[in-house]
Amino acid sequence: MNNDYIVEMLGITKEFPGIIANDNITLQLRRGEIHALLGENGAGKSTLMSVLFGLYKPEKGIIKKNGEQIEINDPNDATRYGIGMVHQHFKLVECFTVLENIILGMESTKFGFLKKKETRKRIVELSKKYGLDVDPDARIDEITVGMQQRTEILKMLYRNNEVLIFDEPTAVLTPQEIDELMHIMKNLAREGKSILFISHKLNEIMSVADRCSILRKGKYIGTVDIKDTTKEELSRMMVGREVKFEVEKKEAKPGECILKVEGLTVASKSHGNNAIKNISFEVRAGEIVCIAGIDGNGQSECVYALTGLEKATSGKVTLLSEDITHASVRKRSLCGMSHIPEDRHKYGLVLDFELQQNLVLQKYFEPRFQNHGFIKFDEVKKYADDLIEKFDVRSGQGAITKTRSMSGGNQQKAIIARELDKNPKLLVAVQPTRGLDVGAIEYIHKNLVEQRDKGNAVLLVSLELDEVMSVSDRILVMYEGEITGELDPKKTTPEELGLYMSGAKRNI
Amino acid sequence: MKNPFKKKLALPSLSSDRTKTIASSLVSIGMGIVFGCLLLFLIACFDQFISDYQDIPVGQSFKGMLVIILGVFSSAIGGGISTAYLIGDMLFRATPLIMTGLSAALAYKTGLFNIGAPGQYLMGTVTSISVALTLGMNGVNGFISWIVAFLAAIIAGALWGCIPGLFKAFFNVNEVITSIMTNWIAANFVTWFFSTMKQFQNTLTVNKTGYTITTGTYGVATPKLFLNFDGSYANGGILIAILLAVGVYVLLNKTTFGFELKACGSNKNAAKYAGMSAKRNIVLSMALAGGLSAVGAALYYLQGDIEYSWTNAYMSLPQVGFNGIPVALLANCNPIGTIFAALFMAYLNISGSQLRILTFYDSEYISNIIIAVIVYLSAFSVFFKSVINGEHKLFSFAKSKDGENDGAKNFIKRFADKISSLKKNKNTVAADKQSDSAEKECVKEDNNG
Structure with missing residues (x-):
């Protein structure tokens, strides 16, 4: 019966300073199945896969392939045993073509020349067989993310890998590309490949996987057959409690106007036109206004202009009856604006700083934290410890953890802790739940609603329809730099919202 | 109840990392010296069997190795210069290196590459000498002249450092390019200045052209304090340099200003997002770096007995300016570390000159090659640390x-x-050899995820 399993990881334990990332975990992958690995951010999924791929050596535990114990010391060993991985961030050479990327490291040559014709034939065959449509001569930097991912998959197939690991493959894809990927994965499984699918998106797991193993806080919780389970059960196993998918909130009671934008125009950096064309709107106290739209329709530029990261060409921005159109970022912050940025690595955090330093990134100059220009480290530590406890930010070494080593969800929690603790009159939150698991999403939504109920204004920018529909009190649709619609989430449907977002409909 | 031992228990892991850092530095320095010695042997072989001169017997290479390793203590194996004097000499040579090292380290922490140290150093040179001589000639008290010349040099260096900073901040011109340009502008300016200002030229000493008058002539000299060292050039300047290194350390690690500088250097976008003025910090950081380089020059030339040769200044930039970069990198940009890195460089410098004096390796080029090799390998500490880990x-x-x-x-x-x-x-051996490390990096990033 042992041969039923193509890969077995038995009793894997891996420790990092201050944290046990994997605690006695067992994972058994059957031949030809799609096996999902589910867990919150920081549950130990990536670590476990890194162990399988030879990037980490476990302290305890064994790995078996076809019932025989094997030792994987580095990714080359993994490749030899037919284990391939599509990383969350692709490992492609940008200026090479698809074909060159696929054969990179495995070039078959004749007299030192590449045998491109033969390899091309093989690649075309492979892509036909598995339905992976991609132009082998296109350059990586010229094709879409979805195509890049296909290149990665072809790379694994070209190496005759039997076990394919997908590390959160859908995080970077559009909804349509996700559907296609699901289809491809099913194809691969049908052709006898065994797939390990790391994800925290329950819908995807329910639609594509055969079985699912769940990890929580580094511990193995269990393995279930997808056909015998429900989304609710999975999420309970993952988070350890009931998770509400609906955002609980009372009726909004909009009060005074907090943010007023009049005729705002912002020049684009990538093209000659204006990214934002003469838009006007207001956000009032006690309401969550959501700017919905497909990525790249001017949402980012709008936020940059509101938060002071970029200059507005014309128009007027008023925060609490104070004109802040030309105010500095610091001034806006002191006026009561908080900003949860779109890209937490680029803007939100100094990754090489300690967590406590990031938590005081906008407060270090306050008299509370400095004395004649000297930082009061005790105060900083105390403040950081407070926030860490209050917002449940988890990290290996507490306040002095290097931010880079923290999981994405906890990095985001740190930003949210910092921004919400300013008790902002206006909170600008840009895709605050991007890449996070259901538990963290629930937590963030709860906090947004809490801000609203405290009588503060929240401006939410989101690309996710579910989020737009469930969290907001009022929806503004942005299309090609203009606000083309204002909708009431209670009176509209996702389909109708989709029409507005794609520019097919407008009411302003 | 808080466990009082908890804090103590946390320390060893941190200090063991520090131990590893120091151990890896020492290993790499050791490797450098071994390699340098090997080179000495090869040079002797070359000299004996290939070149025409045949003036270095192979046996000399062993003496050479001993001299390189012993450095300031090499007079023990026979040689006229006393160990005390050599130590004093090392301290004196280390002084400007500490300063240019600090200059590079400070800029580096702010994300800037200050290759402009030679130019800033030259501006410090010209300002300190001319101010000291002018005041001295007019009968101003030596101590006051020293202070004024010192401060003037700082201002000159800071203004000179500002220039690339301003270009970077307001026009986004890469500071490396502008720094190289300002370096050569400074070099030409210095030559022109001293060739025009006849009153600063030493015309009294026979057979000497192209040198400035020493500031000591007019009583402007850095106090020796207790640092005599057998009549060497060593003086209180080294103490000032050490004090400034501590000052830079405090500035970077304890103040809000340092916090801003490091945030800007580490992630410019996040600094901007947090409301810090990146422009202001870039300009200030370059100004400070320039000031520090200029202090190096002031401490060197205000020693009192040093004459500055200006005739060829337009053709070559002062080495001590560039050497600040390896000093900073050797010290991993830690201001306290630069003190030791600079002392190490000065030590090697002495080793080199002792090699010329005590052995048959009398060419300056050979000793320079040996030093370069040792310094080069010393920079491998990061590599050795990864091996240790x-x-x-x-x-x-x-x-x-x-x-x-x-x-x-x-x-x-x-x-x-x-x-x-x-x-x-x-x-x-599959794919992605080069992406392996990137993979590791990436996995580390989502460590617990």
């Missing part, structure tokens, strides 16, 4: 699976295993 791919066998270093026997066995497995894999 067992992180390096090729050397990962140095660590067993359970994370403990084990005996030499196992070590060799695994080395053999590794080699054979490497051979076996040669054909299958």
Whole structure:
């Protein structure tokens, strides 16, 4: 019966300073199945896969392939045993073509020349067989993310890998590309490949996987057959409690106007036109206004202009009856604006700083934290410890953890802790739940609603329809730099919202 | 109840990392010296068997090795200059190096590459000498002249450093390009200035042209304090340099200003997002770096007995300016570390000159090559640290699976295993050799995820 399993990881334990990332975990992958690995951010999924791929050596535990114990010391060993991985961030050479990327490291040559014709034939065959449509001569930097991912998959197939690991493959894809990927994965499984699918998106797991193993806080919780389970059960196993998918909130009671934008125009950096064309709107106290739209329709530029990261060409921005159109970022912050940025690595955090330093990134100059220009480290530590406890930010070494080593969800929690603790009159939150698991999403939504109920204004920018529909009190649709619609989430449907977002409909 | 030992328990892991850092630095320095010695041997062989001169017997290479290693203590094996004097000389030579090292380190922490130190150093040179001489000639008290010249040099260096900073901040011009330009502008300016200002030229000493008058002539000299060292050039300047290194350390690590500088250097966008003025910080950081370089020049030329040769200044930039960069990098940009890195460089410098004096290796080029090789290998400390940590791919066998270093026997066995497995894999060695490290990095990033 042992041969039923193509890969077995038995009793894997891996420790990092201050944290046990994997605690006695067992994972058994059957031949030809799609096996999902589910867990919150920081549950130990990536670590476990890194162990399988030879990037980490476990302290305890064994790995078996076809019932025989094997030792994987580095990714080359993994490749030899037919284990391939599509990383969350692709490992492609940008200026090479698809074909060159696929054969990179495995070039078959004749007299030192590449045998491109033969390899091309093989690649075309492979892509036909598995339905992976991609132009082998296109350059990586010229094709879409979805195509890049296909290149990665072809790379694994070209190496005759039997076990394919997908590390959160859908995080970077559009909804349509996700559907296609699901289809491809099913194809691969049908052709006898065994797939390990790391994800925290329950819908995807329910639609594509055969079985699912769940990890929580580094511990193995269990393995279930997808056909015998429900989304609710999975999420309970993952988070350890009931998770509400609906955002609980009372009726909004909009009060005074907090943010007023009049005729705002912002020049684009990538093209000659204006990214934002003469838009006007207001956000009032006690309401969550959501700017919905497909990525790249001017949402980012709008936020940059509101938060002071970029200059507005014309128009007027008023925060609490104070004109802040030309105010500095610091001034806006002191006026009561908080900003949860779109890209937490680029803007939100100094990754090489300690967590406590990031938590005081906008407060270090306050008299509370400095004395004649000297930082009061005790105060900083105390403040950081407070926030860490209050917002449940988890990290290996507490306040002095290097931010880079923290999981994405906890990095985001740190930003949210910092921004919400300013008790902002206006909170600008840009895709605050991007890449996070259901538990963290629930937590963030709860906090947004809490801000609203405290009588503060929240401006939410989101690309996710579910989020737009469930969290907001009022929806503004942005299309090609203009606000083309204002909708009431209670009176509209996702389909109708989709029409507005794609520019097919407008009411302003 | 808080456990009082908790804090103490947390320390060893941190300090062991520090121990590893220091150990790896020492190992790399050792490797550098071994390699330098090997080179000495090869040079002697070359000299004997290939070149026409044949003036370095192979046996001399062993004496050379001893001299290189002993450095300031090399007079012990026979030589006229006393150890005390050499130590004093080392301290004096280290002084400007500490300053230019600090200059590079400070800029680097702010994300700037200050290759403009030579130019800033030259501006410090010209300002300190001319101000000191002018005041001295007019009968101003030597001590006051020293202070004024010192401060003037700082201002000149800071203004000179500002220029690339301003270009970077307001026009986004890469500071490396502007720094190189300002370096040569400074070099030409200095030559023109001293050739025009006849009153600063030394015309009294026979057979000497192209030198400035020493500031000591008018009583402007850095106090010796207690640092006599057998009549060497050593003086209170080294103490000022050390004090400033501590000052830079405090500035970077304890103040809000340092916090801003480091945030800007580490992630410019996040700094901007947090409301810090990146422009202001870039300009200030370059100004400070310029000031620090200029202090190096002031401490060197205000010693009192040093004459500055200006005739060829337009053709070559002062080495001490550039050497600040390796000093800073050797010290991993730690201001306190720059003190030791600069002393190490000065030590090697003495080794080099002793090599010329005490052995048959009398060419300046040879001693320079040896020093360069040692410094070059000393910069491998990061590499050696990764080996010590067992992180390096090729050397990962140095660590067993359970994370403990084990005996030499196992070590060799695994080395053999590794080699054979490497051979076996040669054909299958898959893909992405270069992306392996990137992979590791990336996995580290979502460590717990």
